[in-house]
Amino acid sequence: MGKITALKVQLRNPNRVNVYLDNQFAFGLARIVAARLKVGMVLSDDKIAALQAQDVSETAYQQALHFISYRPRSEMEVRKKLIDKGTEEEVVDTVLARLKAAQLVGDENFAKIWVENRVTFRPRSHRMLRYELKQKGVEEETIQLALTEAQDDPELAYQAGLRYARRLAGLDWELFRKRLGGFLSRRGFSYGTIAPVLSRIWEETKSAEQ
Numbered sequence: 001m002g003k004i005t006a007l008k009v010q011l012r013n014p015n016r017v018n019v020y021l022d023n024q025f026a027f028g029l030a031r032i033v034a035a036r037l038k039v040g041m042v043l044s045d046d047k048i049a050a051l052q053a054q055d056v057s058e059t060a061y062q063q064a065l066h067f068i069s070y071r072p073r074s075e076m077e078v079r080k081k082l083i084d085k086g087t088e089e090e091v092v093d094t095v096l097a098r099l100k101a102a103q104l105v106g107d108e109n110f111a112k113i114w115v116e117n118r119v120t121f122r123p124r125s126h127r128m129l130r131y132e133l134k135q136k137g138v139e140e141e142t143i144q145l146a147l148t149e150a151q152d153d154p155e156l157a158y159q160a161g162l163r164y165a166r167r168l169a170g171l172d173w174e175l176f177r178k179r180l181g182g183f184l185s186r187r188g189f190s191y192g193t194i195a196p197v198l199s200r201i202w203e204e205t206k207s208a209e210q
Helices: 043-066 075-084 091-103 108-123 127-134 140-145 151-168 173-186 191-208
Strands: 002-009 016-021 024-030
Touching: 024 127, 043 075, 043 091, 075 091, 108 127, 108 140, 127 140, 151 173, 151 191, 173 191
Parallel strands: none
Antiparallel strands: 002 016, 016 024
């Protein structure tokens, strides 16, 4: 218990405030948590404990916001990041609930964005897309929903192969087939999907050269 005698913004971190009780430094708080405090207020032990709990939660929330600022993240990725930083499970649950309520995190939207990004910039098979999303902790039902909006494998293989084929100009059929086939295989496409795509792109490439 103590009386607030000073509230000072930290020099190295302006988003945090040092709280002084009875003329002595007591603890630091996130600025948003300290916003309602005023010099002269008396804090009970329970109030201090509540403020510090809010601070822990707010700090974790800000860490999560920073983590998702670079690119969309799955719920599992955010959870793992916070736990790796030593955040308690109960606090992580609270932070995730807050992020989801603000629609800043959510696996349905994450999976949709992931698939759209892959299809647009680095096409790959549904099987590989499913594997990637499972690695991110996304549930099968959510993955399936995202994949229903994507093109089917033959079209995805064609789009991926067409881009890569530009590097293979001048090669004979055997070398062309081997290199493009290997590329598409690494993108997760099956032989049954790859074979007709190879022939299609080869014929289109040769027709364009004439």
